[in-house]
Amino acid sequence: MAETINFTKAKLDALPLPSKGLRDEYCDAKQPSLRLRVTSTGVKTFCVLKRIRDGGMNRITLARYPEMTIEQARRKTAETIGKIAEGGNPGEVRKALRSELTFRELFGEFAERHGKKKRAWAADLQRYRAYLDRPLGARRLSEITPAMVSRILSDTEQAGKANATINNIRALASTIFAKGIEWGYAETNPVSATKARKKVSRDRFFQADELPRFFAALMAEANDTVRDYFLVSLLTGARRANVLAMRWGEINFSDRVWRISHTKNGDPQNVPLGDEVMAVLGRRQSAVGAGTEFVFPGQGGSSGHLVEPKKGWKRIFDRDEISMLTIMIAETGRTFGPKCNAKTGGEVFESLEARVQRAREMAKGLGIKIDGVRIHDVRIHDLRRTLGSWQAKTGASLPIIGKSLNHKSPQATAIYARLDLDPVRASVEKATAAMLKAGGVVDFCGASTD
The missing domain is CATH 1.10.150.130 (Tyrosine recombinase, N-terminal domain)
Structure with a gap:
C-alpha cells in the first residue's frame, strides 16, 4: 500500500531508494489520485491512479520528477480526473497526454x-x-x-x-x-x-570625434558586403531588417528612391538616396553582378541575403582599438606591429581578437592606461539614430526627421503624410555631408579618409 505524504520538493528529494529491483509508491496528501513511483535507480515518476466506472483501477503516467513540478503534477491530475469523470476513456486520455505538443x-x-x-x-x-x-x-x-x-x-x-x-x-x-x-x-x-522590463530609451549615437575613427576602421573592412551594409544603414537611417533584405527591384535609380513596402510600423517607406548611397549601390552592382536579387547577398541561412553582421561590427571596433593603442605605444618610443616568428623572422598569422589582446597587454606593460580607448556602447541600431541626430544637429525639424526615419506616432502622422521627399532629401544630404566632413572622408567613392 502506498504511503501518504504531503508532496513537497524537500520531501520528494529526500525519499529513500528501495532495494535493487523493487519500486516504492507514495500518495499525495493533497491530491490522493496523484502518485509518485520511485525505482531503485532513483527514477521518480508521477502518475494518476483512478477508479473507473467498472470498478477497476486505471493508472496513467504523467511525467518524471523533477522535469514535471509538483504543482504541475497536481494540476494535470485534476485535469485527468475531470476528463475521466466526464466519461472520457482512460485510454484516450492517456493517448491525449502522450500526444501533447512540446x-x-x-x-x-x-x-x-x-x-x-x-x-x-x-x-x-x-x-x-x-x-x-x-x-x-x-x-x-x-x-x-x-x-x-x-x-x-x-x-x-x-x-x-x-x-x-x-x-x-x-x-x-x-x-x-x-x-x-x-x-x-x-x-x-x-x-x-511575467513582467516586462522597463524600457530604457537609448540616446547613443556617433559623436563628431568618433566619426573619423569609425570611418577609418570601416573602410578597412575586407568584407565589402559587410562594409557597404553598414554604410547604407548609416546614410539612409533605414531599419536593420530592411537594409539586410534590400532588393535591387525596390530601387528606382532614375528617381533615386528606395521603396520599402513592408516596414516595422506597417507603413510603406520611400527612402531618398543621396550621392553617397548611389555610389555605394553602384559599387555593389559591380561586385555582385547581374541577376542577383539582394543588394547584400549572403551564404548563411535560407534567406539569400546577409543575416547577421555582428562579427563584422566587432571587427570595426577591434581595428580602431588596435590603431589607437599603436599610436599610444609609439608615443613611448616602442612599436607595435605584426607578430613575427622568432626563428624565421616571418610574419605569423594572428586573429584580430588575438592582436587586440596582445596590444592591450603591451600597452599595460608600458604603463599606458587603456580604459576608454575603445569606442564604447555603440550598437548597429545606433547607426539609424546617428543619422537622425545629425539631422537635428544640422537644423532639421522633428517632422522631417520622423519622415526620413519612418517614425510613427498619432500626433505626427498627419504632418508626415503632407511632407514630400524634397525637404527630406535635402535634410538627409545635409546631415550626410556633415557626418562625412566630421569623419574626415575626402573621397567617398574611393573610400579613402584623412
Whole structure:
C-alpha cells in the first residue's frame, strides 16, 4: 500500500531508494489520485491512479520528477480526473497526454504558419535558439510555468543583456503561446504572468570625434558586403531588417528612391538616396553582378541575403582599438606591429581578437592606461539614430526627421503624410555631408579618409 505524504520538493528529494529491483509508491496528501513511483535507480515518476466506472483501477503516467513540478503534477491530475469523470476513456486520455505538443514542436509549427512570414524572422529564430530552446524545447506545453519563463528572463538579465533584449525574448515566447492557444494546442499563456522590463530609451549615437575613427576602421573592412551594409544603414537611417533584405527591384535609380513596402510600423517607406548611397549601390552592382536579387547577398541561412553582421561590427571596433593603442605605444618610443616568428623572422598569422589582446597587454606593460580607448556602447541600431541626430544637429525639424526615419506616432502622422521627399532629401544630404566632413572622408567613392 502506498504511503501518504504531503508532496513537497524537500520531501520528494529526500525519499529513500528501495532495494535493487523493487519500486516504492507514495500518495499525495493533497491530491490522493496523484502518485509518485520511485525505482531503485532513483527514477521518480508521477502518475494518476483512478477508479473507473467498472470498478477497476486505471493508472496513467504523467511525467518524471523533477522535469514535471509538483504543482504541475497536481494540476494535470485534476485535469485527468475531470476528463475521466466526464466519461472520457482512460485510454484516450492517456493517448491525449502522450500526444501533447512540446514547446519545440509548437515552435516548428509557429515557424511554418506565422514566423517565417515576418521580416524579423532571422532575429526571432536566433532568440529562440539562444534563449528558449534549451530550457523549454523538450517540455510539454502544460508543463511550462510562469516561474520557468521568469527564470529564463532573470538569467538573461544576470548575463548582462539589455532590457530590450529581455523584452524581445519575452515577447517571442508570449507570441508562440498565443498562437498555440489560437490553434488549440495550449490553454494558457504562462508568459502573461511575467513582467516586462522597463524600457530604457537609448540616446547613443556617433559623436563628431568618433566619426573619423569609425570611418577609418570601416573602410578597412575586407568584407565589402559587410562594409557597404553598414554604410547604407548609416546614410539612409533605414531599419536593420530592411537594409539586410534590400532588393535591387525596390530601387528606382532614375528617381533615386528606395521603396520599402513592408516596414516595422506597417507603413510603406520611400527612402531618398543621396550621392553617397548611389555610389555605394553602384559599387555593389559591380561586385555582385547581374541577376542577383539582394543588394547584400549572403551564404548563411535560407534567406539569400546577409543575416547577421555582428562579427563584422566587432571587427570595426577591434581595428580602431588596435590603431589607437599603436599610436599610444609609439608615443613611448616602442612599436607595435605584426607578430613575427622568432626563428624565421616571418610574419605569423594572428586573429584580430588575438592582436587586440596582445596590444592591450603591451600597452599595460608600458604603463599606458587603456580604459576608454575603445569606442564604447555603440550598437548597429545606433547607426539609424546617428543619422537622425545629425539631422537635428544640422537644423532639421522633428517632422522631417520622423519622415526620413519612418517614425510613427498619432500626433505626427498627419504632418508626415503632407511632407514630400524634397525637404527630406535635402535634410538627409545635409546631415550626410556633415557626418562625412566630421569623419574626415575626402573621397567617398574611393573610400579613402584623412
